[in-house]
Amino acid sequence: MNFPLNQNPGGSMKAIIILFFFSFLVLAGCSSLTLKPGDFAWPIESVSKVDEKGMIEDKQYYFSLNVKELLYNETQDSVNISNVTLRIIRDMKGYYFMTASKFKNVYVFEQIEGGLKLTKKILVTQDGLENPAFNQRPPYIQLLNGQKPPVSLTKEGILEGENK
Amino acid sequence: MKTILRLVALLVFSSLILVAQQKSDYANVQLFQTKAQSISKNMDKANSVQECAELNASVDALEKEFADDKTLLNKAIFPDGYDRTIEHLRG
DSSP, X not given: OOOOTTSOHHHHHHHHHHHHHHHHHHHHHHSOOOOOOOOOOXXXXXXXXXXXXSEEEETTTTEEEEXXXXXXXXXXXXXXXXXXXXXXXXXXXXXXXXXETTOSEEEEEEEETTEEEEEEEEEOOSSOOSSEEEEEETTEEEEEETTEEEEEEETTEEOTTXXX | OHHHHHHHHHHHHHHHHHHHXXXXXXXXXXXXXXXXXXXXXXXXXXXXXXXXXXXXXXXXHHHHHTGGGHXXXXXXXXXXXXXXXXXXXXX
8 A cells, every 4th residue: 555655845844844943933932041140249238127017128229028927937926026127138149148136047038029938047146146237248148246256158058167 | 575465466456357357337338327417417507617627627537437448338328329428528
């Protein structure tokens, strides 16, 4: 039995070209566009008082954020939140570092749609920070704690060789 | 005796370095802004040549005090930074 193969060679060529063209369009649409390198470092930290609703608002970097969950996570107290002064800084890679007085930890967040997601909780002191402050010291974030020696932080934790 | 003196000097020097390392950039920027605002307010109120001369000396002192933090202040204070703040004060 003979099958009529390749009766119209010009037509199948056309089909191949169309198929190739569509595949190219689909692949181009799927590939993600990446812009690199970027530097997202804030020159100085943002210092904001938490209001009674658990919100902070920064007028220099133009953002607002509800931090109730963070305060509850650290203090297990969701009632007395309005006197907390939260300190935030963003590193070169775009990660946000947050802490406050009496906190034992520094929280590292990454940006997601409409909010921030915790990526790391870094235990910096068992006694609670006395008078914390962040400094931008690329590629690290420096954490000051009163008169104690400063500590260098990355999104993974305390820089090796530093105080734990 | 000399060795002890040297040791004491070294200790003082290292503690000074430690204190310098502890400086908060945020606090530094705040201090600069507060001082600049205070000079600016006093300039508006100044009535005599002597007061103006004293304020000019204050601007010189401010410029000198924060010269090491020029890069930080230029980045952190928008839009004026260190240079334009001093320029405005000299105005």
